[in-house]
């Protein structure tokens with residue numbers, strides 16, 4: 001995210017940017033069936049709202065319902081219980097489908113399993129989670145997502161979870177209402193959405209399309225991956241007026257933009273060069289977040305994510321921007337890196353947030369100057385497998401130097 005007033009990036013609000021992604025941690029839960037049979041089913045675990053993380057892979061059911069043990073013949077007056085394995089099969093197949101992103105199929109399988117065995121709570125719970133994932137993916141459009149949130153709520157009892165899902169559903173409604181009449185204009189790698197009746201945007205949007213396609217190629221070189229060519233969808237760029245942006249993101253007018261899987265930017269007017277230039281640099285910043293997500297996944301540390309996004313905003317003005325950040329940092333001590341790993345959203349103190357962003361930019365620049373820019377991008381990529389610690393581990397493996405002391409080098413260089 002990026003603030004226009006200060007030319008600084010800001011973290012998303014937990015309510016909005018984080019709320020856009022659902023982490024559905026699906027745990028395998030053992031359920032003892034009546035005749036001493038063990039059935040492992042997928043159950044929703046401690047899922048929470050977090051924009052930055054993709055769903056954890058569901059754990060496949062490890063144990064099938066065992067065949068009834070051989071033993072004495074059942075009492076002839078009691079009909080022998082026949083175990084119907086089919087719903088468990090459906091559940092297993094649904095887990096595999098969820099794992100591979102085949103959400104429609106997962107929903108269908110679980111609907112059947114839950115209908116066949118309404119007494120197995122895990123099937124219903126899994127169905128609720130599948131609806132949630134499909135709603136979150138939003139591939140069927142806003143109305144379908146809103147319906148899926150509704151369907152999910154039928155299977156969720158926990159009041160706290162219900163409140164979270166209801167919040168997501170309300171946001172989906174606001175997004176639908178806001179974007180109802182937007183034109184949709186795809187380019188090669190982006191899909192632009194905006195209110196086509198706003199004459200103050202039209203010409204500027206055409207210029208932005210060209211610039212952003214150039215940016216895509218530039219970032220593709222630097223990040224070593226082109227998301228669309230790698231099989232991902234076009235990057236959505238949605239332009240709102242100030243009120244619409246606030247309605248959809250809850251961020252008010254201080255934020256310059258947000259990436260929550262889509263790039264959302266408030267744009268008042270593109271007819272003056274100053275405003276155009278500002279939007280352009282916001283879009284470059286948010287596009288950098290899109291590339292970072294694409295190659296590094298959800299666990300890229302904030303200092304690296306925001307550092308790179310700022311570093312790529314305006315190459316022509318990079319050195320002056322870095323110089324300003326370094327000058328501001330010189331007067332106080334730096335944050336330990338670990339403190340800048342997670343989302344900076346919860347930080348109350350605006351001045352501290354500003355310093356965190358300064359430090360992110362200065363440190364990424366320092367790494368790039370001392371070790372070459374390539375290390376910065378490969379550190380991002382390393383987070384896909386290595387999680388939030390992947391960046392530092394990769395740095396050490398490549399340079400034989402611990403990352404934390406390099407931050408000390410940066411601190412020393414500020415006061416020299």
Ligand SMILES: [Zn+2]
Pocket residue numbers: 001002009010285289306309
């Ligand atoms: Zn940002």
